[in-house]
Amino acid sequence: MTTPLVVMWSLFYHLSAVTPASLIPAPVCSLQGNFEPDFQADGDLIIGGLFPMHYRVEPPDQNFTYKPAAPQCWGxxxxxxxxxxxxxxxxxxxxQSQNMLPNFTLGYKIFDSCATHVAGQRAALAILNGPDLAQSVVCSGTAPVLAVVGDSGTSQSIVVSRTLQPFRSVQQYLQDVVFTLSGEEVDFDAHGDSIPSYDLINWQRGATGNIEFVNVGLYDGAKDIGNELFIKEEAIMWTGHQTKVLVSVCSESCAPGSRMAVRRGAPVCCFDCVPCDDDKVSNENDSVDCTSCPDDYWSNAARTECTPKAIEYLSYDAMGLTLTVIAVVGACLTVAVLGVFLYHRNTPIVKVNNSELSFFILLSLTLCFLCALVFIGEPTSWSCMLRHTAFSIAFSLCISCILGKTLVVLAAFTATRPGNNIMKWLGPKQQRFIISVCTFIQMIICAVWLVTAPPFPNKNTQYDRSRIILECSVGSEQAFWCVLGYIGFLAALCFILAFLARTLPGNFNEAKYITFSMLIFCAVWLAFIPAYVSSPGKFTVAVEIFAILASSFGLLLCLFAQKCYIVVLKPQKNNKQHLMGKVTK
Incomplete structure (x- = not known):
């Protein structure tokens, strides 16, 4: 492409002169309007030109009552x-050349297409018409039009091409024609259309700052399919003197595990990659949104897939085994103390402490230690109901026995006053009755609890959404705290009565030990309340087991440690005189 017209996006239309087929009279042909060219020169042969010398058109007023004026081009x-x-x-x-088109003069008609389809179509038809208004039986009077150069836009060129299609009779002679012009090969395909061939030009800035046009490739439509385009990538210079292909996106692709967040006021290609929230995943690039995991699943660290949630409960791990060992040791110690008391049941220290009530206390303490084992392991419907009911009834039985013992101790020392026969109202039958009534009340509370809203196993996913905490829901919060409140009431009553009897005479005042044991018991369970409410997951169950074991050990040590010490290690003190404080030194 060596001619100056290479700069233009051109399209050649080979046209023939319009001549009548016969001299048979035809309807009168009249020019409906005039569209003067911007540049014109007569000649034996005419070349048309369409160029958008203006880039904006102001349409005329169209009210359909008169012929509209010609549109005005601007810009x-x-x-x-x-x-x-x-x-x-x-x-x-x-x-002016003696070698090119001898004996022929080449003329031209150049029109302004105003970069619009309508103006381009009018100009294409005006190229075919003569210069003046005429009225004749045939439309004639213009020199043959060989070609039309233009228009610069693709869509405008399509309109011009379709407009000139009926006048292209000469083109039928150019099918499958190949010839050389000025050293360049010109091809026409089977339809008579010229085969396109384009140079790819790269604008580059030279060393002195000037603009250089470097040929970096070629598009040749005559090549085989797939080989039409040839590019010398190493010769291309991108902006900023870069030889690498520029990235034509604003933001990098979002990897799996994230989603695209469009920036406000920015183009669509500009976005931020936001990591997926917890419990959501995305497993492909450029995800618009993250997908929520099912209820029993959780997103992995990369947020690319959902994995089953970890299931947590107080199992027989290190913590569970430690609590199990402590509970078993406590139960064994209690049974050992019971064995010692049975073996020495006829000695003064066992008799003076009401051996029957002592046996009941030791048996109930054994149950308290063992009921802690029910709290360990995966919660089930039966274990959840058994946990709190067994614990509450066992402790109610224990505290009821201590209450009966406290009443006996208090009555025994006040019965020595003249005319006081209170002991006849606190005999063995009455003691058993008091214990039975106090324990039966707790049993009724537990029965109502189990019937109305029993405890049940529950999957807690609210505290920590990445885990499933298997726990026993209490069912009824009111019933749960009512059970604990009743045990606290019995303990407080024991503490008050024992406190009143703490100053009674004797080396071995049982009331002092009961007072101290109830003080430890109440302190443990008062500390249990805030710890229970604030502990997470399996630690909630561990806190409850710890409170059971701590209070049980406190009762066992305070009520029976000194007695066992005297019975086993100091048998010489196991006599009535020493217990009454009448031993002389």
Missing amino acids: FDPRSFRWAQTMRLAVEEIN
């Missing part, structure tokens, strides 16, 4: 104007 385009001047100079150079 002068000097670049397209240079194209038109290049065509004029090229035609003049051809006419």
Whole structure:
């Protein structure tokens, strides 16, 4: 492409002169309007030119009551104007040449298409018409039009091509034609259309700052399919003097585990990659949104897949085994103390402490230690109901026995006053009755609890959404705290009565030990309340087991440690005189 017209996006239309087929009279042909060219030169052969020398059109007023005026073009385009001047100079150079088109004069008609389809179509038809208004039986009077150069836009060129399609009779002679012009090969396909061939030009800035046009490739439509385009990538210079292909996106692709968040006010290609929230995943690039995991699943660390949630409960791990060992040791110690008391049941220290009530206390303490084992392991419907009911009834039985013992101790020392026969109201039958009534009340509370809203196993996913905490829901919060409140009431009553009897005479005042044991018991369970409410997951169960074991050990040590010490290690003190404080030194 060596001619000056290479700069233009051109489309050649080979047209023939319109001549009548016969001299048979035809309807009168009249020109309906006039569209003057911007540049015109007569000749034996005519070349048309369409260039958008203006880039905006102001349409006329169209009220359909009179013929509309011609549209006005605005916005002068000097670049397209240079194209038109290049065509004029090229035609003049051809006419001055002795070798190119001898004995023929080449003319031209150059129109302003105003970068619109309608103006381009009008200009294409005006190229075919004569210069003046005429009325004749046939439309004639213009020189043969060989070609039309233009229009610069693709869509405008399509309109011009379809408009000129009926006048293309000469083109039928150019099917499958190949010839050489000025050293370049010109091809026409089977339809008579010229085969496109384009140079790919890269604008580059030279060392001195000037702009250089470097040929970096070629598009040749005559090549085989797939080989039409050839690019020399190493010769391309991108902006900023870069040889690597520029990234044509604003943001990098979002990897799996994240989602695209569009930036406000920015183009669609500009976005931020936001990691998926907990419990959500995305497993493909450029995800618009993250997908929520099912209820029993949780997102992995990369947020790319859902994995089953970890299940947590107080199992027989290190913590569970430690609590199990402590509970078993406590139960064994209690049974051992019971064995010692049975073996020495006829000694003064066992008799004076009401051996029957002591046996009941030791048996209930054994149950308290063992009921802690029910809290360990995976919760089930039966274990959940058994946990709190067994614990509450066992402790109610224990505290009821201590209450009966406290009443006996208090009555025994006040019965020595003249006329006081209170002991006849606190005999063995009455003691058993008191214990039975106090324990039966707790049993009724537990029965109502189990019937109305029993404890049940529950999957807690609210505290920690990444885990499933298997726990025993109490069912009824009111019933749970009512059970604990009743045990606290019995303990407080024992503490008050024992406190009143703490100053009674004797080396072995049982009331002092009961007072101290109830003080430890109440302190443990008062500390249990805030710890139970604030402990997470399996630690809630561990806190409850710890409270059971701590209070049980406190009762066992305070009530029976000194007695066992005297019975086993100091048998010489196991006599009535020592117990009454009448031993002489």
